[in-house]
Amino acid sequence: xxxxxxxxxxxxxxxxxxxxxxxxxxxxxxxxxxxxxxxxxxxxxxxxxxxxxxxxxxxxxxxxxxxxxxxxxxxxxxxxxxxxxxxxxxxxxxxxxxxxxxxxxxxxxxxxxxxxxxxxxxxxxxxxxxxxxxxxxxxxxxxxxxxxxxxxxxxxxxxxxxxxxxxxxxxxxxxxxxxxxxxxxxxxxxxxxxxxxxxxxxxxxxxxxxxxxxxxxxxxxxxxxxxxx
Numbered sequence: 001x002x003x004x005x006x007x008x009x010x011x012x013x014x015x016x017x018x019x020x021x022x023x024x025x026x027x028x029x030x031x032x033x034x035x036x037x038x039x040x041x042x043x044x045x046x047x048x049x050x051x052x053x054x055x056x057x058x059x060x061x062x063x064x065x066x067x068x069x070x071x072x073x074x075x076x077x078x079x080x081x082x083x084x085x086x087x088x089x090x091x092x093x094x095x096x097x098x099x100x101x102x103x104x105x106x107x108x109x110x111x112x113x114x115x116x117x118x119x120x121x122x123x124x125x126x127x128x129x130x131x132x133x134x135x136x137x138x139x140x141x142x143x144x145x146x147x148x149x150x151x152x153x154x155x156x157x158x159x160x161x162x163x164x165x166x167x168x169x170x171x172x173x174x175x176x177x178x179x180x181x182x183x184x185x186x187x188x189x190x191x192x193x194x195x196x197x198x199x200x201x202x203x204x205x206x207x208x209x210x211x212x213x214x215x216x217x218x219x220x221x222x223x224x225x226x227x228x229x
Contacts, residue, residue, distance in 0.1 A: 003174045005164030008034055012181035016189065024188045030181055031162045037180035037202075038157040041173060045210045046084045050171035051075075051154040053082075056091060061140045061147045063121060065114070066133045074155035075169065081132075081156050088127045088134065089150035095123075099136070104128045111137050176205045 003011070009030045010019070018025045042051055058072040069082050088099045102110070107128040111119075114137055121141035127134050140147075157169040168177065183198035 002167040002172075004167055005031065005034065005160035005162075008160075008174065008177055008181065009163070011178050012185055015178070015182045016185045018185075018189075025185045027162050029188070030185070031160055031164070033181045033184040034168075034177050035159045036184075037177050038159070038168060038170060038173070040180070041170060041176060041206065041209070042083045042154060042156050044206060045213055047086065047154055048170060048213055049216060051083070051157065051169065052152075053155055054150065054152050056148050056150045058151070059149045061090070061124065061136075061145050061149060063140055063142070063145060065139050066130070066135050067149070069132050069134060069151075072151050074153075075158065077158055080158055080169075082151075083154050083156050085129055085134070085151060085153040087150075087152035089152075090124050090144075091148040091150050092144070099124055099127045102126045102128050102137075104130055107135070107137070114138060173209075176202060176209065179205055 006027075009027050012030050012033075013019050013021050013025055016025060042048065053074040055072050055074065059067050069085070072082060074080050074082055088101075090097050090099055107126075113119075119138060121144075122138045123144045124136040124140060125138065127136050129135075158166075160166060160168065168174070179198055179202035183195055183202055186195040186198055
């Protein structure tokens, strides 16, 4: 059973010998560390199964270069945001296509001014990400407007509130959240040796979690099967 935010805080305070601390390791500061840990876990472990999403209804194509990813709904609440974006599709029945990704530097080199009249609008053929926006090339001709874009990616966990009764959106991360919180707590207290020890515990846990998730994804896709159909 996953621990509530308040229980995680109690555990971290107990492990550094400061139960009910209202100073260096108070509940507000620990909650900030827990939320920092959640963000790091999603960023450094791409495609966690519990944080994956598919959205096909948030954004329709128009005659613009850039689309704001804040408009794409993910997770359970409106404040949850996309972290990694893995795939973008242009949806139009039998004409639907998966758009290839182009890194932004190559995109800029190839299409430095593609809204200029020298370029003709057409059906989108590729995409890049720039901050919290995506750009499509070419921008849509009228014929290809009002079509759904399909997004596949993962998203950040909802922040825990101070003394929260909620649990993390990320599955099976209590151990990692505690390791990170204790690491930050010893840093605040000023014990460098224990700070490094618990940081290493967190980094080891993070690598194990990443490896396990990648293996789960391989099993999900039957990539580790025996090849029998």
